[in-house]
Amino acid sequence: MDLGRAWDATVTLAPDIKSNIPFLGSSRRGSGVVVSLDGTGSSQSRVILTAAHVACLAGSRNAIRVRRPGATDDGDGAVAKVVGVHPRLDLAVLAFAAESGQAEDGSNSSATSIRSDERAWLPMATSPVRDGDVVAALGYPMGWSGVIKSISSIARRGQTRTDTWGEVLATYAPTTDDSDSDSDSDTDMVTHVLHTSTVASGESGGPLVNGKMEVCGVHSFGDAFQGGERDVAVAVSNAAIVRLCSGLTGVNMGSELEACSLKPVGCGAYETSMVNAMIVESSDPALAAMCPELTRTQRMSWIM
Numbered sequence: 001m002d003l004g005r006a007w008d009a010t011v012t013l014a015p016d017i018k019s020n021i022p023f024l025g026s027s028r029r030g031s032g033v034v035v036s037l038d039g040t041g042s043s044q045s046r047v048i049l050t051a052a053h054v055a056c057l058a059g060s061r062n063a064i065r066v067r068r069p070g071a072t073d074d075g076d077g078a079v080a081k082v083v084g085v086h087p088r089l090d091l092a093v094l095a096f097a098a099e100s101g102q103a104e105d106g107s108n109s110s111a112t113s114i115r116s117d118e119r120a121w122l123p124m125a126t127s128p129v130r131d132g133d134v135v136a137a138l139g140y141p142m143g144w145s146g147v148i149k150s151i152s153s154i155a156r157r158g159q160t161r162t163d164t165w166g167e168v169l170a171t172y173a174p175t176t177d178d179s180d181s182d183s184d185s186d187t188d189m190v191t192h193v194l195h196t197s198t199v200a201s202g203e204s205g206g207p208l209v210n211g212k213m214e215v216c217g218v219h220s221f222g223d224a225f226q227g228g229e230r231d232v233a234v235a236v237s238n239a240a241i242v243r244l245c246s247g248l249t250g251v252n253m254g255s256e257l258e259a260c261s262l263k264p265v266g267c268g269a270y271e272t273s274m275v276n277a278m279i280v281e282s283s284d285p286a287l288a289a290m291c292p293e294l295t296r297t298q299r300m301s302w303i304m
Contacts, residue, residue: 008120015065030054031139031206049092050205057093083262125216128190137197139206166197170290192286
């Protein structure tokens with residue numbers, strides 16, 4: 001199965017720090033994936049899915065620099081704003097600043113050099129993943145962790161860096177008792193996916209795709225730094241993301257959907273300590289259910 005289209009839709013995310021001096025830029029990175037909210041691929045419907053802990057990179061100005069590595073026309077990338085953060089899960093939605101009229105200086109700057117109709121995108125999954133499904137985790141690693149990932153992947157499977165297919169080992173769907181939310185948005189729905197497609201540092205927020213080239217999750221955490229081969233993605237589906245966006249922004253998600261209607265959230269919505277606490281609260285019971293052999297200390301080493 002060719003992952004070319006999925007790689008084209010996968011982007012890197014970093015704080016929007018502009019400097020002509022390289023070492024004054026930020027070394028913090030994450031990944032994300034461009035999807036279409038209504039499944040048509042129209043420029044108005046395209047947003048970026050990523051992890052909530054990657055959305056924290058937006059900082060007080062709510063600005064994240066988006067780049068598509070390898071794109072010859074990417075220029076300096078684009079700027080995106082956080083427009084939605086899941087209230088319980090490590091999941092966030094970004095909208096391109098050019099479409100939302102939120103460019104830093106209020107104009108169309110060179111930072112938005114990729115036209116919206118040229119951005120590659122993927123559809124979201126219409127059904128949840130199941131144990132045994134074949135999946136691939138994509139993202140752009142950084143530093144030595146990325147080198148180690150590539151070497152270990154080749155040594156373990158005799159494959160190239162771009163052949164990242166793995167298998168779903170387990171899924172988790174919270175029961176009514178597991179959820180403190182008054183909403184039924186997470187109840188009886190798969191929220192976490194344990195899989196074997198290795199993920200490295202810098203790939204947080206990158207997509208987990210199924211064999212149909214649909215986004216079925218975004219990377220949240222794993223045991224890569226403990227030498228293991230299991231990682232956990234927050235499950236996503238078309239219905240869940242539409243509900244997240246409409247619930248947080250009041251946007252009409254019907255045929256009149258326009259991404260420019262998505263309003264940036266306040267920086268308090270993705271404040272680091274709050275997001276970390278939220279991730280632990282929702283991820284710890286999920287990991288305990290999927291990997292019952294792990295102690296609480298071991299689970300925390302995965303999650304944090």
